[in-house]
Amino acid sequence: MIYLDNSATTRPEESVIASFKQVSEKYYGNPSSIHQLGGQVETLQAKARTQAAQLLNIEADEVVFTSGGTESNNLAIKGIALQHQNRGKHIITTEIEHAAVYDTCKSLEQLGFHVTYLPVNEAGVVQIKDVQSAMTDETILVSVMHVNNEAGSIQPIEEIGAIVKQYPKAYFHVDAVQSLGKLPIHIKAAHIDLCSFSGHKINGLKGTGMLYVKKGTSLFPLFHGGGQENMLRSGTENVAGNVSFVRALRLIIQKENERPDHFKKLMSALRESLDKIEGVFINSPEQAAAHIVNVSVVGLKPEVVIHALYERGIVLSTQSACSSKDLDESRVLAAMHLPRERTISGLRISLGYHNTMEEIETFVDIFKNEVTQLRKIMRDI
């Protein structure tokens, strides 16, 4: 099987699973318990937290372990909105956010918040001047993703951070779920206050992740109770999950450092080949992140292509897996002003560190074959 759906989820590293298993078996104590088993588990989790902080160049007490990207985004956005609504009720985000941000903002509209959804250009990128002109004295939160999950477009988060910084009431949240381990994230330099990460996108386990919360940022928690995670997320800690997340984080950053050209090499070969196939259009911009490319086979329903490819051992997906149930056009591709024939036919090929050049070549051959045949059938009907 050639797995090219790494932006939906990744295969966990064996050593990450081993770490989860070992911690579950041996360190099952509650870190809040005062006996020695609890103490050991507390030390283990503190070490994991410190290691995560070192890997991301932040402080240990800025790490809040969560269940993944969706929870991190919800905690960041609702947490700021509910805690600081007396300062203003305006939130800025973009038209191309993942549903975990987009729909969270939509839900806040029901509670009386005003949300500005910034447009993007043809390359799927938010324009700085739009951010600037959307900012008001009422703005309490700006939430912009780092790498878009469907098109791979990279948002100028450092420039946006510099703007938000000029508004003392406004916090800056970045959904970095798709960029972690692929692109460097300079949390401090970009003046980010909140940053979401997910474990299962970096060869970790489902149900793991973290939110960076800059020191001094107060949030209204989603969960109340025992006061764990600095009072921000009550509930007995998922120590095995958290430890395994940090191991996955270490491994992916190690790979990022050791193989900085991995995605570039694969992607330039892939794009070059895709470009030559008749009827195939590349939707992702030239400057997109090198691990995601979105293509349309105009005239073919994407599901048909996906099923045909799966028969031949190739796994990829349409839109974002989380919103595949909507049969409508892709909100992200539509925001990029692509024609409807392409916004309803987007396919996403997303790479991981395990993918090889050979796999790319095989994929391209099969893809070309299948597409040509399917298009012929459609013409004949």
Add this chain to the structure above:
Amino acid sequence: MEYDHILIRYGELGLKGKNIKLFINQLQRNLKGALRQFPNVNITRTQGRMFVVLNGEDPQLVMDKCKNVFGISSLSLAIKVDNNEEAIKAGALAAIQQSDGVKTFKVAVRRAYKGFPIGSQEMNQRLGGHILRHTENITVDVHEPDVEVRVDIRQKATYITSTVVPGLGGLPVGTDGKTSLLLSGGIDSPVAGYLMMKRGLDLEMIHFHSPPFTSERAKQKVIDLTKVLASYGTGKIKMHIVPFTTLQQEIFKQLPERYGMTVMRRVMVKISEMISNNRRILSLTTGESLGQVASQTMASMNVINEVTNLPVLRPLIALDKDEIITHSKEIGLYDISIRPYEDCCTIFVPKAPITNPKREKVNALEAKVDFSHLIEEAVQNTEAIIIDAAEEDHEFDDLL
């Protein structure tokens, strides 16, 4: 061109007359200890200064370690260049380019080596002009510059530095032997230890452990505190862990409740003195601050001090709690100190401990009981461990 060494200036050391060699040697040893994890660095000396030659190690990481060594008045990252105008120009420009957020600068040339053909005023202008031509949005401000590029032309080479980072001052740890620090795990005692280190004393820790009344987490806490302190000294500190459970229980059982704490303190001091004598250590240090708690009134100190003939150093005696907390935070101890575990000083605390004990009364009470064999036993069973600041904790590495 990158920073290739760190210039270390030592202030007070310069005043120490004949003993100066001793102090400088100790400073060099301590620096070497602090930089153990950087195998390529070299420490050299010329008159009145010390240089840490980086040999490719990360300037900022090495700098961060050097900053924690006592006996240094200030430090600068520096570039060493040959004594010719072009090399000096390139170095001065590099020094500016490696400082962040610079808007204004000035150049200050010192020509200690008069054999250099260009005068210092003329060099100032030439270097300033060179920097202005090769940078953008930077101007000269001779009064309050963001960065002062100092160019020190000496006989063998020219040294260029930009920012001057203040050092911790004080004297190199170890120049005046050791003191025994009574370390509980609270906020005060480690700060007291730090301040004595600043005056050149090395530490050995004495910690009283009373399981099950005090926990392993409390013991780990003092180990972690000791690690922080060790990083300011020679890198390693010996810690004596005194088994105190039986003795502590006996004291509170056999003496009137109000006097329990006074006697417990006297016993702690006695044990500390015995350990110090065995280790040929000439003083005790405590974190006492006058009036802070019942045992730290003048009367209490008078009674407690009676049992030892060693000098008891109390560097916090005149500080307010707020001041101690500020120190604790700056040193990097505070977050460890506030971990909420009971220590030997917080268990068995009577509701109303006596604040005005008298020597005669306490001696009379103690005469009725004999703790000497228990004290002997505690000293004999004291466990000594070495805490190494650089030792990385590899527990759980297989999981992370």
